[in-house]
Amino acid sequence: MKLLSWRASYQVGVDLIDTEHKYLFKLINEFHDSYAAGNTHKQLLLVLNRLVAYAEEHFQHEETLMQEIGYPRLARQEGMHQKLFSSIFELNEKLSVTDAKVDAETLRFLKYWMLEHILKEDMDIGDFMRRKAAQVEKAIGESAG
Numbered sequence: 001m002k003l004l005s006w007r008a009s010y011q012v013g014v015d016l017i018d019t020e021h022k023y024l025f026k027l028i029n030e031f032h033d034s035y036a037a038g039n040t041h042k043q044l045l046l047v048l049n050r051l052v053a054y055a056e057e058h059f060q061h062e063e064t065l066m067q068e069i070g071y072p073r074l075a076r077q078e079g080m081h082q083k084l085f086s087s088i089f090e091l092n093e094k095l096s097v098t099d100a101k102v103d104a105e106t107l108r109f110l111k112y113w114m115l116e117h118i119l120k121e122d123m124d125i126g127d128f129m130r131r132k133a134a135q136v137e138k139a140i141g142e143s144a145g
């Protein structure tokens with residue numbers, strides 16, 4: 001069974017973001033599968049490294065997008081991205097340099113890390129873009145009279 005299954009309710013409604021979220025799901029599921037298959041700690045770390053690198057890229061893409069659309073809560077979002085990034089970066093560090101091993105708690109952590117990011121932060125970006133698009137359309141309609 002997959003750790004994370006994609007649902008329509010996870011859709012932010014912005015193609016770039018949704019595509020990247022699906023890829024993050026894929027990496028987290030890959031990590032879970034690798035763990036379930038009994039792969040070595042080293043193999044698990046390889047997947048986790050990819051997840052950390054991709055998460056960093058994803059957050060950067062979102063921040064660029066938020067800048068482009070004039071998103072009003074950019075600074076707050078950047079702060080949240082930093083916190084979220086630190087938490088998986090630290091997990092990666094802990095698993096890389098200490099004796100800590102991947103366990104059920106690690107998987108639970110990654111699952112909720114992902115869902116929290118989508119459901120608490122990114123949904124609002126989609127809402128903002130739709131509101132903005134509706135305003136533009138209304139303005140065009142009015143000027144066309």
Ligand SMILES: [Fe+2]
Binds near residue numbers: 021
């Ligand atoms: Fe995101």
